[in-house]
Amino acid sequence: MQNLYQIFDSTEQRTTETIAALDIGSNSFHLVVARVVADAVQVVNRVKHKVRLADGLDEKSHLSEEAMQRGLDTLESMVESLSGVTGDSIRIVATHTLRRAKNANAFLKRARTVFPFPIEIISGAEEARLIYVGIASNSSTEGSRLIIDIGGGSTEFAVGKSSAPQLCKSVQMGCVSYQKRFFPEGKITRSAVEKAITAAQQDLELACANLREFHWQRSIASSGTAKAISMVAHPNQNEQMLPFNQHDLQLLVARSIEKGHCDQLDFEGLTEDRKAVFVPGLCIMLAIFQSLNLKEVEISQAALREGVLAELQGKQTSQNVRVRTAQSLATRYDVDTQYAHKVLNTCMFIYNQVKLEWQLTDAKFRFMLGWSALLHEIGLQVNSRGIQKHSGYILSNSDLPGFNQDQQRVMASLVRFHRKKIVATELPSSIEYTEICITRMLAILRLGILLNVNRQVSNDILSRCLAKEGKLELIFNEQTLSANALLSADLEKEMHYLKQIEITLTAR
Secondary structure, three states, X not given: OOOHHHOOOOOOOOOEEEEEEEEEOOOEEEEXXXXXXXXXXXXXXXXXXXXXXXXXXOOOOOEOHHHHHHHHHHHHHHOHHHOOOXXXXXXXXXXXXXXXXXXXXXXXXXHHHHOXXXXXXXXXXXXXXXXXXXXXXXXXXXOOEEEEEEOOOOEEEEEEOOOOOOEEEEEOOOHHHHHHHHOOOOEOOHHHHHHHHHHHXXXXXXXXXHHOOOOOOEEEEEHXXXXXXXXXXXXXXXXXXXXXXXXXXXXXXXXXXXHOEHHHOOOOOOOHHHHHHHHHHHHHHHHHHHHHOOOEEEEEOOOHHHHHHHHHOOOOOHHHHHHHHHHHHHHHOOOOHHHHHHHHHHHHHHHHHHOOOOOOOOHHHHHHHHHHHHHOXXXXXOOOOOHHHHHHHHXXXXXXXXXXXXXXXXXXXXXXXXXXXXXXXXXOOOOOOOHHHHHXXXXXXXXXXXXXXXXXXXXXXXXXXXXXOOEEEEEEOOOOOOOOHHHHHHXXXXXXXXXXXXXXXXXX
């Protein structure tokens, strides 16, 4: 008999890559580990923990110690499942609860001690976009679609026809937050249900007004609430979850009121850990049906984490999404793209010469500096006076697909202080970027803009740049400074500005 260990010796092995996505949600943490073979994603492991992070968020948006510890314990338990996955092949995204929590950075810093992977807090619009990508990449049907995802703390919507959505919306309402607000003791009354549905309709007003401007052929829901509704409405269905309609929802509401308490919801298909948030999610879904006049909603097994996996697979990278975001902003705010590239080139010239000494070699610094250089002038359309304030405000308050919350905050701050006075105390606290790295990127950005202030074609006036710790020296081509009194005066003023962030600038 042939040796069993030799059977596959002559079998050709395809190149494979292991990728992983972790969704740190308000209700649950979902981990998916998959391998990519011949451009196909094969899921090899799924891990789900009910953490109910949103339960620990108080009225002042502070996350409790108990909720933090539940989250940290869960993250620590997931480390083993991620063994063998490299840093570039895993992405961890956190959603509504950590978006809202004022002490989210404290949680992220503690998480680093037990979980060796970076955690991104993404915006609601970015969450909606990734959910759409996940559903679109796992669907074989064509045509326009509306995507609905009711989470623990927020509800996301996206509408589109292709692999990228046309509109993304996030509404601050979810099954956990509504459970705390309308069903705190688990009692299910008609009055509480009606109040929850009315509140959801009010929360939905603005988003639905935007969504109604689009047409869709199919409505698709994902995640726990939608799956639970389908399972209870159609208890004898197979693995392919059946769609539900408004009549199904109203019937489930009536049955739940008859039960009177979440502990008594002994419906077939409803799991124990879903009982407390089933009716709150049901109320939100019914409000969505009524507000958007939906006839039927299909169920998708894919959601946020599948969207993250799809982008990790390489079909659509976050970098490509950021390119489209920058292009959209440039068009919307009439950016002088020739000048923007001029500033970019100068910033990159300085960056490439100082990155080793200033410890900015990681690609994330180059990209952050690059995006800031290209978009620093978007506030010009508002007013040329205080342009830095207008640009910073726009970047702080816009939906920026492809950028997580931390990246958006840092970029907005760099742009906010790209000229004139620097208020060091207003620079952001970041998990991904240290304070000293932010100030060094800011110095490079400011100089890249200053050296192009005349907006003329560059004459390559800068020869070299030398950096050491908190010092930066600019070496210009011969006679440049002596022949340009205005440039010399601008540099002298900049020397005083940069002292505010403890950087000593010299020029010769």
